[in-house]
Amino acid sequence: MQRLARYAAPAALVLCLLPSAVFARIKLITLPVRERVEIQLDNPDATLVEEERVVPLVKGENQVDFSWANTNIDPGTIVFRVIGPGEGKAVDAKVLSVSYPPGEAALVWTVAATDSGSARVRISYLLGNLNKSFAYRATASNDETTLDLSQYMRLQNLANEEYGSTELWAGFGKEFLKPIGINETKEMLMNRFAQVPIRKTYTCNPQEFDYLDRGQNKLRVPMHYVIKNDKASKLGAASLPAGKVRIFIQGAGANAESATAFLGEDWGKFTPIDDEMRLYLGVAQDIVVQRTIERRDQTRVAGNLYNREIIIKYEVENFKPQPVTLDVAESISFVRNEIFGDNGREIQWELGPQTTFQGGPDAEKSSIDKVLFHAPLPAKSADGKAIKTILKLHLILKNEW
Amino acid sequence: MIMKYLTLICALAIAATTLLAKNIDLSTVPNRSTVQLTIYNSDDLTLVRETRTVTFKKGVNPLQFSWANTLIDPTSVELKFLTAPDKLDVLDTTFPHDKPQMLYWNVQSDIDGEATIQITYFTSGITWSADYLCIADQDEAKMGLEGFVRVSNNSGEDYENAQVRLVVGKINLVEKIAQLAQVPMNQVKDLRDEDRQQLKNKAMLRMVERAAGMGGAMAAPATAAEKEIVKEGLSEYFLYTIEGTETIRHGWSKRMRSFEGQTVPLRVQYRYRPAEHGDHLVRMYLLANDKESKLGTTPLPDGIVRVFRQSERAGLSYLTQQQIKYIPIGDKIELNLGPDPNVIFELVKLRTSRSDIWMQVNGMNVFRRVDDGAAQIEVNSTVAGWDDHGIYTQRIRNYTAKPIDVEVRRSFDGHIVFRSSLKPTLFDYRTVQFQTQIAPAAKANLLFELVQHQGHNAKQNNITLEETQIGQ
Numbered sequence: 001m002q003r004l005a006r007y008a009a010p011a012a013l014v015l016c017l018l019p020s021a022v023f024a025r026i027k028l029i030t031l032p033v034r035e036r037v038e039i040q041l042d043n044p045d046a047t048l049v050e051e052e053r054v055v056p057l058v059k060g061e062n063q064v065d066f067s068w069a070n071t072n073i074d075p076g077t078i079v080f081r082v083i084g085p086g087e088g089k090a091v092d093a094k095v096l097s098v099s100y101p102p103g104e105a106a107l108v109w110t111v112a113a114t115d116s117g118s119a120r121v122r123i124s125y126l127l128g129n130l131n132k133s134f135a136y137r138a139t140a141s142n143d144e145t146t147l148d149l150s151q152y153m154r155l156q157n158l159a160n161e162e163y164g165s166t167e168l169w170a171g172f173g174k175e176f177l178k179p180i181g182i183n184e185t186k187e188m189l190m191n192r193f194a195q196v197p198i199r200k201t202y203t204c205n206p207q208e209f210d211y212l213d214r215g216q217n218k219l220r221v222p223m224h225y226v227i228k229n230d231k232a233s234k235l236g237a238a239s240l241p242a243g244k245v246r247i248f249i250q251g252a253g254a255n256a257e258s259a260t261a262f263l264g265e266d267w268g269k270f271t272p273i274d275d276e277m278r279l280y281l282g283v284a285q286d287i288v289v290q291r292t293i294e295r296r297d298q299t300r301v302a303g304n305l306y307n308r309e310i311i312i313k314y315e316v317e318n319f320k321p322q323p324v325t326l327d328v329a330e331s332i333s334f335v336r337n338e339i340f341g342d343n344g345r346e347i348q349w350e351l352g353p354q355t356t357f358q359g360g361p362d363a364e365k366s367s368i369d370k371v372l373f374h375a376p377l378p379a380k381s382a383d384g385k386a387i388k389t390i391l392k393l394h395l396i397l398k399n400e401w
Numbered sequence: 402m403i404m405k406y407l408t409l410i411c412a413l414a415i416a417a418t419t420l421l422a423k424n425i426d427l428s429t430v431p432n433r434s435t436v437q438l439t440i441y442n443s444d445d446l447t448l449v450r451e452t453r454t455v456t457f458k459k460g461v462n463p464l465q466f467s468w469a470n471t472l473i474d475p476t477s478v479e480l481k482f483l484t485a486p487d488k489l490d491v492l493d494t495t496f497p498h499d500k501p502q503m504l505y506w507n508v509q510s511d512i513d514g515e516a517t518i519q520i521t522y523f524t525s526g527i528t529w530s531a532d533y534l535c536i537a538d539q540d541e542a543k544m545g546l547e548g549f550v551r552v553s554n555n556s557g558e559d560y561e562n563a564q565v566r567l568v569v570g571k572i573n574l575v576e577k578i579a580q581l582a583q584v585p586m587n588q589v590k591d592l593r594d595e596d597r598q599q600l601k602n603k604a605m606l607r608m609v610e611r612a613a614g615m616g617g618a619m620a621a622p623a624t625a626a627e628k629e630i631v632k633e634g635l636s637e638y639f640l641y642t643i644e645g646t647e648t649i650r651h652g653w654s655k656r657m658r659s660f661e662g663q664t665v666p667l668r669v670q671y672r673y674r675p676a677e678h679g680d681h682l683v684r685m686y687l688l689a690n691d692k693e694s695k696l697g698t699t700p701l702p703d704g705i706v707r708v709f710r711q712s713e714r715a716g717l718s719y720l721t722q723q724q725i726k727y728i729p730i731g732d733k734i735e736l737n738l739g740p741d742p743n744v745i746f747e748l749v750k751l752r753t754s755r756s757d758i759w760m761q762v763n764g765m766n767v768f769r770r771v772d773d774g775a776a777q778i779e780v781n782s783t784v785a786g787w788d789d790h791g792i793y794t795q796r797i798r799n800y801t802a803k804p805i806d807v808e809v810r811r812s813f814d815g816h817i818v819f820r821s822s823l824k825p826t827l828f829d830y831r832t833v834q835f836q837t838q839i840a841p842a843a844k845a846n847l848l849f850e851l852v853q854h855q856g857h858n859a860k861q862n863n864i865t866l867e868e869t870q871i872g873q
Contacts (some may be wrong), residue, residue, distance in 0.1 A: 038716050044742075048709075048719040077707055077722070079534060083715075095658075096628065100553075102652025124709075124717050169714065239742050239800075272745045273800050302771050303760045303782030346753045346789055368750040399755045399771075401784050 013053055013123070014065040030056060035120075037163050039180075041132045041155070042171025049163075050124045054086035057093055057113035067106035071160050072128030075100070079124040080109055086118025093119040129158040132170065134243030135187070136268060138279075139260060140225065142250045146195040147225065151240070156185045172238040196234050199226040201278075204289045204314075205329035211291075212283065219289040221326070225279045229271045240271040245279055286319040287326060287377070294392070296339055301399065308397040310339055311354055317386035318377035328357070328391065329365075329372040336397055343400065352394030407473075407558050409453055409520070410465040428465070431455050434517065437564040439640075440529045440552065441605075447527040447556070448605065449473075452483065452519050457510035461492065466520065467503040471557035476595070477523040477602040480506055484516045523602055526556030527649075529567045531659065531704030533725070535736065537686065539711045541669050544686070546662045548701065550630065550641065553654035562646040569702045570638035570727070580604075630659045632699040639700055662695045671744060671807045678737055682746035682797070682807070686736040690728050701728040708736055744805060745798040751848075752792040759857050761785035768857065786857025792871060795847035799839040810834045813851065816859040820867040821849035830863040848872075 013032055032053040040048040055064060066078065082093045092114040099108045113119070133154045140147040153170050157163075157180045168176040173190045180186050203209065204219040212220040225247065230236040245268045251259020264281045271277040295311035312335070318324055332347050347369075351361075357373035365372040371393070380386045410428040436451040455464070466478065475496065482489040488511040495505040510516075529552045537544040550567055554560065579586040581600045589597065628644040641659065649655050668687045672678065686708065691697040706725050709717040720738045728734055758771040760782040768785060799805050812832040819825060825835040839845045848871040854860065 038714075040712070040716060040718055042712075043719045046719050048717060050716045076532065076705060077719070079707075079709070079717070097647075097658075098656040100551075100654045100656070122716075124719075126719060169712075171718075175714070270742070272742065272798070274798065275745075300780065302758075302769075303763075303780060303784065305758060305760065305771065305784050346755075346791065348754045368753055399758060399787070 012065075012067050013055070014067070032056070034164070036167070037165075038167040038169070039130070039155075039163065040169055040171075041153070042169065046126050047128075047130045047132070048124060049127045049130070050122055052083070052120060052122050054118050055093075055111075055121050056086070056118045057091055057111060057116065059113055059116045061096065062111045062113060064109040064111050065106060066109065066123065067104065068125075068161075069105050071105070073105070074126045074128070075105070075107065077124075077126040078107065079122075080111075081122045081124070082119050083122050084120045086120050089115070089117050091115045091117035091119055093121075127159050127161070129160070131156050131158070134190075134241040136243055136245040137248070138225075138245055139248045139250060140198065140263070141195075142252045142256060144200050144225075144249070145197065147198050147227075147247075149193040149196050149227070149235075150189060151191040151193075151243075152187050153190050154185060154187045155180060157182060193234050196227055197232075199228075200224070201226055201327050202284050202287050202324055203327040203329060204291070205331070206291065207331040207334040208329070217290050217292050219291050221284045221287045221289055223281045223284045225281060227271075227277045227279070228274070229277065230274050236273050239273060240268065240277060242270045243268055245277075247279060247281065287324065288317045288319070288386075289326070289328075290315040293339060298340075298400075304401045306400050308336075308340060308400050309352060310335060310395045310397070311352070312393040312395075314375075314391040314393070316375065316377060316389045316391060318389075319380050319386045321379050323379045324377050326375045326377055327365075327372055328375055328393070329370060330393060332369050332371070332395065332397075335395060336400075340397075340400065345400075347400075348398040350396050350398070352396045354392055354394035356390070356392045407468050407471060408466075409455075410467070433561075435564070436560055436562070437566065438527060438560060439566040439568060440527050441568045442529050443568075443570070445525045445528060446605065447524050448521065449524055449560075450519060450521045452517050454515055454517055456515050457489065457508065457512060459510055459513050462508045462510055464506040464508055465503065466506070467500075468522075468558075469502045471502070472524050472526040473502075474523045474525075474598065474602065475502070475504070476599050477521075478504060479521045480508075481519040481521070482516055483519050485512055488512045489516055523605070524556045524558070526554070528553050528555075531702040532656075533701070533704060533706040535686070535706060535708045536717065537667065537708070537710040537720075539713060541667065541686075541710065543664045543666050544688070546665045546688070546696065548659040548661075548699075548704075549656050550643075550659045551654055551656040552647070552649055554649040554651055557651055559648075559650040561648045561650075563649065564645075565643040565647050565649075567641040567643075568638050569641060569700060628657060630657065632659075639702075641699075660696070660699065665694045665696060669806070671741070671746075671805050673746065673807075673809045673811075675810075676812065681740040682744060684738040684741045684744075686738060688734045688736075689732070690734055691731050697730050700730055701725065701734070703727050706736060708738065741801070743800040745796070745800070747796045749794050749796055750791055751794055752790075754790045755787050756790060757786070757788040757858055758784060759786040761857070784856070786859070787855050788858055789851075789853045789855055791851045791853075793849055793851065795845075795849070797837075797839055797845045797847070799841060799843055799845075802841050804838055804840050806836065806838050807845075808834065808836045809847075813853070813864060814862070816854035816861045817864040818852040818854075818867055819849060819864050820852065820869045820871060821847075822868060822870050823847055823849060824868075825849075825866055827864060827866065833864060833866070 032055045034051045034053055036052040038050045040050065080095050085091065094112050096110040096112050135152045135154055137150045138147045155168065160182060162181045164179050165177055166180060168178060170190065176188050178186060201224045202221050204221050206219055209220045209222055212218045227233060229240050244265055246265045247263040248260050249263050250256040266279045268277045268279060292313050293310065294313040295309060297309040298306040300306055314328060316326060332349055336347055357375060361371040361373055375391055377389055378387050408430055410430055431453045434452045434454055436449065439448040480491055490509045492507040492509050497503060529550055532549050532551065534547045535544050552565060579589050581603055582592060631642045631644065633640050643657060647655060665688050670685045670687055671682050672685050673682045688694055690701055703726055705722055707722045708720040710720055712718045723737060759768050760771060761768050762779050762782045795809060797807055810828055810832055814831060819833050823835040825833045828834040837845060837847060850871050
């Protein structure tokens, strides 16, 4: 059965021992088995399979058949390389030509050998339907200051070919030696990063996250865990590929492990070194932000040319028992378009003196079209009431018409 | 299954008569002695030239040539006598109405004995294509570059032991057809299809005749040696002649190595050219089809290039595949490997401002400059011209282990002043180009200011470069 299965394997290498006997009706064939298989997963869009076989050759011309029935091999990508002698004495071997029979997923290499002996060959090809993806599992500490991050590679074999003990390499991290059967999905732990510092952020940004209640001008305040892919965060060795992140949180006290709870999941985007991966965990209902446009003025500079002023007022209440920092972000073009309409022109703007955010905008997270401020919010008072914090953003838009 | 549709039959004429028996017949089938295929992939056209040895008797000898289930152009079939041409002559050619894909020649012979005849014709269904395999070294300083040609036979006929010649280049026959028809070139399209086809065949044949002496002999090579593909220039074309002979059966295709350059030096460059490569910084392998690169013996015909790199772990890494256009000898070869996840490329706008605002008094041809409120300007006026200023940084982060060369091309429409200390040059009137090198693990902030004259201030549609230091 084992033998039959091997013969029936979709990708097969067959050696015709009769020199130039490719068209002969009566053939004697040998079936060199795979000695080693590597699957290279470093290309984001393609999977390269490399298999090594020891091929017996006779002096002169040899016909080597390779067939791949019912698999999705791109025949143009098949590369045959002689990488050394097989067992015994070395023979020089070279592919003279390749013939492609009609209507078959197969080819025939004509290989010349200087002597009779065996050659170790490596056959490489791109194989479809053998796909990889990445996934993460993160467990946050109970105080939400660090998390343990596990990175997994998931290989799904819908290629209709089974590979025995196979070396798998994602292009970074460690190599695996695993078998992978037909229609099998295999998940492998690539890396484990312990105690990665996280920042827990609460952010309001009407352009990005919209309103929770438009009628009451209440903004939606999502909560994120932010991981920085750098050395200080015990990461930074390679980009983090995109993948689903399942997030758990440890329980409090002695039985932290057993009390671990599922917090949620999000798609982590591709995160280069030094960039941040931001994971959405849900809307923070305990932080209420009411956004109103307090002032809308324009001053004529000349003719139809105006300087315009806007003051946005944020009334913020933190109903949590601990103080938090709220990130307040605004898109300048969103504000201009919301209040004055979109004139399609670039905006020349500056912060006005009535801005009350302390410390000014975060230089790294702000840009020409975005301001982001960090606003510390006190914990709710002992009587359970939240302390209202009033914040103002004063924008001056110059030379508008 | 071996197909054999193309036959030449000598009817054994008992008497010197051209009358063929209707139902009971006797014939001999002279085999092909040699066959040569000249394949023009640009036109799905192949010239077949075959020789056969035929024994003639004095008098009229009927020959039947048939090509059932093949793609031969019947108007192109020609018979020539290579031996005793002065003693053998084609009296007439008959295309029988009841037997398609067949013709009869009546040959007048003044000899009793063997003669070698040559039959030429055009067939479609045989094509060839080129492809290339590149395997770069681990350190990406050089690569092995191999070229292949693949011949596919879907013509309906098996060609055994054929000498194969491949024509590289696109053949434009209009001019030659015009010469033969003695009409101006613009009237070639008005010729009857049939006439045009015949003239096309004739033109093609004439061109091939000039190359008749080219290409190696038809002798088979020594066993187990790789066949050389001889490349020769032929007018505006290139002719590849595969050494020895090949057997390519109907339905099969065969791929042979056309050249091998073991140590072709290459250079890696990162390029941002959105018009060519989309909105990405892409990694390029740059090499040249010249002698210094151990290439340059032949132009590289259109074909797919597949690019691999030797990985740190003895295996290969697949990088990309792309179609290349014909690369003449001496020209460069540019392979786009796509974006590199280890190099981050971002354009960040840092500041925006406006200056030189001009107002036009409504209904009048009067313009006044807004000068920070120093001059009083009529309420009844409209902005007519201004300059938009944008300060940008081209941020590039190199997380690879090597320094990288980066070239950036950006196009801007309108009347633009490009200010920077990046030593930019103009690629064209609307495209700025600058280069830089970034050390491993380094980050570059390439600052530039773009001033765009708008409205009344715009006098040109081009870019002026100004060398100046831009502050963040």
